[in-house]
Amino acid sequence: MNGTFSVLDASKLPSHAFEHRSPLWWGIIGLIVIEATVFASLVASFFYLRSNFPQWPPDGTRSPELLKPTLATLVLLASAIPMYWADSSLKQGKTFPLKVGPLISIALALVFLAMKVVEYRDIGFRWDTHAYGSVVWTIVGFHSAHVLALVLKTAVVTTLAWRNYFNRKRRIGVTVNGLYWYFVVIIWIPLYMTIYWASYFLSN
Amino acid sequence: MTSHERIQAIDSSEEIRLLTEVWRSPPGFFGWFTHVNQTSVGKRFIITGFVFFILGGVLALLMRLQLATPENEFLNPDLYNQIFTMHGITMMFLFAVPIMEGFAIYIIPLMLGTRDMSFPRLNAFGYYVYLIAGAAMYLSLFLGMAPAVGWFAYPPLADAKHSPGMGVDFYATVVTFMEISALVAAVELIVTIFKQRAPGMSLNRMPLFVWSILVMSFMIVFAMPPLMVTSIMLALDRTVGAHFFTPGSGDPLLWQHLFWFFGHPEVYIIFVPALGMISSIIITFTRRPIFGYTALVLSLVATGFIGFGLWVHHMYTTGLPHLAANFFTAASSMIAIPSGVQVFCWLASLWGTRPRFATPLLYVLGFFFIFVIGGLSGVMVASVPFDTQVHDTYFLVAHFHYVLIGGAVFPLFGGLYYWYPKLTGRLMSEGLGKASFWLTFIGFNLTFFPMHYLGLQGMPRRVYTYLEPLGWGDLNLFVSLSSGLLAVGFLATFVNVFRSLKRGRPAGDNPWDADSLEWGTASPPPPYNFRYIPVVMGRYPLWEHLKNQEVPVVTGIRSDRRELLVTSLLDAHPESRSKMPGPTVWPLLLALAVGIGFGGFIFHNIFPVVGFILSFIAIVGWFWPRQLAREAREESS
Ligand code: HEM
Numbered sequence: 072m073n074g075t076f077s078v079l080d081a082s083k084l085p086s087h088a089f090e091h092r093s094p095l096w097w098g099i100i101g102l103i104v105i106e107a108t109v110f111a112s113l114v115a116s117f118f119y120l121r122s123n124f125p126q127w128p129p130d131g132t133r134s135p136e137l138l139k140p141t142l143a144t145l146v147l148l149a150s151a152i153p154m155y156w157a158d159s160s161l162k163q164g165k166t167f168p169l170k171v172g173p174l175i176s177i178a179l180a181l182v183f184l185a186m187k188v189v190e191y192r193d194i195g196f197r198w199d200t201h202a203y204g205s206v207v208w209t210i211v212g213f214h215s216a217h218v219l220a221l222v223l224k225t226a227v228v229t230t231l232a233w234r235n236y237f238n239r240k241r242r243i244g245v246t247v248n249g250l251y252w253y254f255v256v257i258i259w260i261p262l263y264m265t266i267y268w269a270s271y272f273l274s275n
Numbered sequence: 276m277t278s279h280e281r282i283q284a285i286d287s288s289e290e291i292r293l294l295t296e297v298w299r300s301p302p303g304f305f306g307w308f309t310h311v312n313q314t315s316v317g318k319r320f321i322i323t324g325f326v327f328f329i330l331g332g333v334l335a336l337l338m339r340l341q342l343a344t345p346e347n348e349f350l351n352p353d354l355y356n357q358i359f360t361m362h363g364i365t366m367m368f369l370f371a372v373p374i375m376e377g378f379a380i381y382i383i384p385l386m387l388g389t390r391d392m393s394f395p396r397l398n399a400f401g402y403y404v405y406l407i408a409g410a411a412m413y414l415s416l417f418l419g420m421a422p423a424v425g426w427f428a429y430p431p432l433a434d435a436k437h438s439p440g441m442g443v444d445f446y447a448t449v450v451t452f453m454e455i456s457a458l459v460a461a462v463e464l465i466v467t468i469f470k471q472r473a474p475g476m477s478l479n480r481m482p483l484f485v486w487s488i489l490v491m492s493f494m495i496v497f498a499m500p501p502l503m504v505t506s507i508m509l510a511l512d513r514t515v516g517a518h519f520f521t522p523g524s525g526d527p528l529l530w531q532h533l534f535w536f537f538g539h540p541e542v543y544i545i546f547v548p549a550l551g552m553i554s555s556i557i558i559t560f561t562r563r564p565i566f567g568y569t570a571l572v573l574s575l576v577a578t579g580f581i582g583f584g585l586w587v588h589h590m591y592t593t594g595l596p597h598l599a600a601n602f603f604t605a606a607s608s609m610i611a612i613p614s615g616v617q618v619f620c621w622l623a624s625l626w627g628t629r630p631r632f633a634t635p636l637l638y639v640l641g642f643f644f645i646f647v648i649g650g651l652s653g654v655m656v657a658s659v660p661f662d663t664q665v666h667d668t669y670f671l672v673a674h675f676h677y678v679l680i681g682g683a684v685f686p687l688f689g690g691l692y693y694w695y696p697k698l699t700g701r702l703m704s705e706g707l708g709k710a711s712f713w714l715t716f717i718g719f720n721l722t723f724f725p726m727h728y729l730g731l732q733g734m735p736r737r738v739y740t741y742l743e744p745l746g747w748g749d750l751n752l753f754v755s756l757s758s759g760l761l762a763v764g765f766l767a768t769f770v771n772v773f774r775s776l777k778r779g780r781p782a783g784d785n786p787w788d789a790d791s792l793e794w795g796t797a798s799p800p801p802p803y804n805f806r807y808i809p810v811v812m813g814r815y816p817l818w819e820h821l822k823n824q825e826v827p828v829v830t831g832i833r834s835d836r837r838e839l840l841v842t843s844l845l846d847a848h849p850e851s852r853s854k855m856p857g858p859t860v861w862p863l864l865l866a867l868a869v870g871i872g873f874g875g876f877i878f879h880n881i882f883p884v885v886g887f888i889l890s891f892i893a894i895v896g897w898f899w900p901r902q903l904a905r906e907a908r909e910e911s912s
């Protein structure tokens with residue numbers, strides 16, 4: 072074996088990496104791509120199943136109401152703002168927004184979930200009524216489970232924030248939590264368009 | 276490089292002691308459940324994969340025993356259905372994909388010159404999920420309630436009305452589980468390849484095996500989610516009465532589309548890593564740079580893309596619009612182009628050299644032969660009229676075994692002989708290896724070639740027996756006897772694996788004079804993989820190091836905690852140091868929680884909720900920072 076000589080002293084490199092320099096960031100991007108493919112498969116199934124029915128939503132099912140779901144969507148979209156505020160303040164070293172921002176986001180997400188529960192409690196069809204019911208309930212249920220998971224995850228992050236765990240250097244946990252939050256919010260837009268607008272226009 | 280101080284890196288035994296201490300996996304029975312090092316997890320994947328290969332092989336032999344004579348009554352029809360279904364599930368989900376991941380997990384970090392994967396705990400989690408899924412599947416077989424609907428479980432046959440009992444429920448759950456495991460491994464491999472290559476290993480210097488694993492991982496990321504969706508839909512149809520696949524209301528063809536959108540790429544997910552193994556072996560045994568590196572990389576990537584355009588060729592007989600059929604016929608033929616380019620590059624690499632005909636290379640040459648035949652019959656079934664004719668006959672069984680065994684299992688065995696010394700520190704016996712190769716090769720062709728003929732005669736697949744007057748008896752008996760020969764061939768390799776553990780010749784670091792970094796450390800590698808992270812100057816780093824007096828390395832990575840070097844995506848320029856987690860039991864607990872959620876769903880609707888809550892607890896336990904105060908102090912300094 073030959074001898075070795077050092078061409079690089081790594082001790083001078085930083086011990087923290089942010090955004091695309093951090094492996095964790097890439098890991099979350101991978102998760103997001105996977106989940107997006109999952110939702111895309113669900114949306115594709117929605118349109119595929121539609122071709123089996125002369126009418127969509129099928130006979131006997133009202134086409135969806137648009138006002139309340141749109142309001143709920145706006146609430147969900149709004150929940151991303153405090154999250155962004157917390158994340159970007161932390162980059163400048165301000166830790167206070169991280170203590171309250173996520174709490175506002177969580178509250179908005181819970182409002183969204185409550186609106187969904189009320190809406191689907193008396194929507195008039197179930198997952199075992201027809202294929203339309205199956206796919207709509209699956210999409211909404213799956214997305215709501217994501218929102219719920221997000222709320223729980225963010226609650227943990229907030230707890231850590233109150234215990235002063237995060238700082239300017241140690242913030243990758245907040246960044247990836249935020250990324251995931253934006254994803255769950257943004258992916259709702261095509262889902263919302265599919266199950267409300269597409270259903271609404273296809274029925275006419 | 277940021278600094279060129281030519282300080283001599285001195286090996287201090289104190290540092291080695293520290294490194295060993297922090298990277299060591301805990302010993303003992305309870306320690307076993309906390310391992311996270313990539314060498315541990317990779318080895319587990321490989322061993323478990325081979326165990327399932329043997330189980331699937333035993334099932335195949337049972338089928339051949341049943342088919343040896345006409346109107347045989349050794350297996351009853353229902354049991355036969357369970358067995359061919361379990362054979363297919365085992366080989367496709369529990370053997371082929373996980374074992375390729377296993378080799379990747381073990382070899383890739385070594386090839387990249389890093390100390391572990393990016394997310395070691397996730398890695399361990401993926402393994403437990405795999406283990407739970409495989410165990411559940413075989414539990415269902417031993418309880419006599421395995422699925423009996425073929426490995427692709429088409430509804431309406433697979434729905435609750437036509438397949439009562441729990442077989443298909445097990446199927447849907449296990450399939451979902453295997454996808455989780457594969458997706459976890461894929462993300463991890465991608466990130467490790469992107470961010471942890473040794474300094475200087477820019478993308479265009481990456482070994483071809485690494486490229487092939489990258490392509491495989493991307494294919495998994497896009498192919499597995501639709502399958503996950505569709506297997507969950509099937510579970511919902513069966514358990515809570517949803518109507519995704521109910522004829523008349525939903526559509527059984529939706530399953531076929533989603534399944535084959537995964538199922539065709541699946542074949543390439545198995546096949547692409549095998550291509551990488553072939554390149555590694557050819558480079559080493561010709562001792563020359565490969566011919567057409569760029570062409571090989573491009574055709575790997577092209578194979579990845581085209582693999583997604585082909586799923587409909589599994590559905591020709593469902594009656595497609597004409598134009599669609601023509602399109603998919605053309606696309607299916609197009610896949611021949613990248614395959615052709617690769618074969619050409621390999622032949623050109625072998626041309627005019629005097630390769631060492633060691634066992635790994637023999638398996639590669641066996642691959643060439645078998646794969647050409649498999650490719651030819653593939654081009655035949657890629658055309659709609661011919662496929663309609665031989666659809667669901669033994670011609671197809673012959674074709675896909677030529678592709679799968681020739682295309683993946685032969686290179687895999689080559690890879691086993693090739694990397695075994697790295698894993699164990701000892702070489703496998705060459706004599707027994709060559710004997711095993713020839714038995715396997717001859718046994719394989721004698722088993723599967725005659726099946727083409729049986730298929731053209733009209734013998735359908737998936738039937739438990741056939742009538743005497745059809746005159747298929749002699750050939751079937753011949754096929755069954757040959758499958759015994761094939762089994763002996765495989766067995767010889769497994770005997771070789773065990774014998775060589777103790778009796779094999781000590782291998783040293785680099786027994787084959789290979790070029791890539793995994794051979795630049797001890798065999799088996801120490802828990803920290805590399806004492807110093809090497810710096811790479813070309814495509815064949817170890818060969819370049821041979822020429823130089825001294826090997827350039829990185830120093831200054833901490834030895835008193837698990838730490839590794841993170842580099843940039845394109846050029847592998849050093850960026851930062853990253854602290855890695857150590858042994859922990861949380862991945863196992865999370866896998867169990869997820870198992871309760873999905874597995875319990877077969878029995879009651881409440882379990883997904885229970886699983887959700889337990890998983891949440893496990894995730895918090897996993898990520899909760901251990902010593903808040905201490906860490907905070909360390910960071911601010
Ligand atoms: C070890 C030697 C093997 C033998 C003797 C063998 C034999 C067979 C036979 C006889 C069948 C047809 C059953 C029927 O249609 O009635 C079959 C089906 C199948 N085999 Fe193999 N096989 C072997 C290895 C493999 C491997 C390595 C793979 C994949 C990597 C594989 C994948 C499959 C699949 C996917 C099916 C279709 C199952 C179904 O119809 O659902 N086999 N095999």
Ligand SMILES: [Cu+2]
Nearest residue numbers: 539585588589
């Ligand atoms: Cu295919």
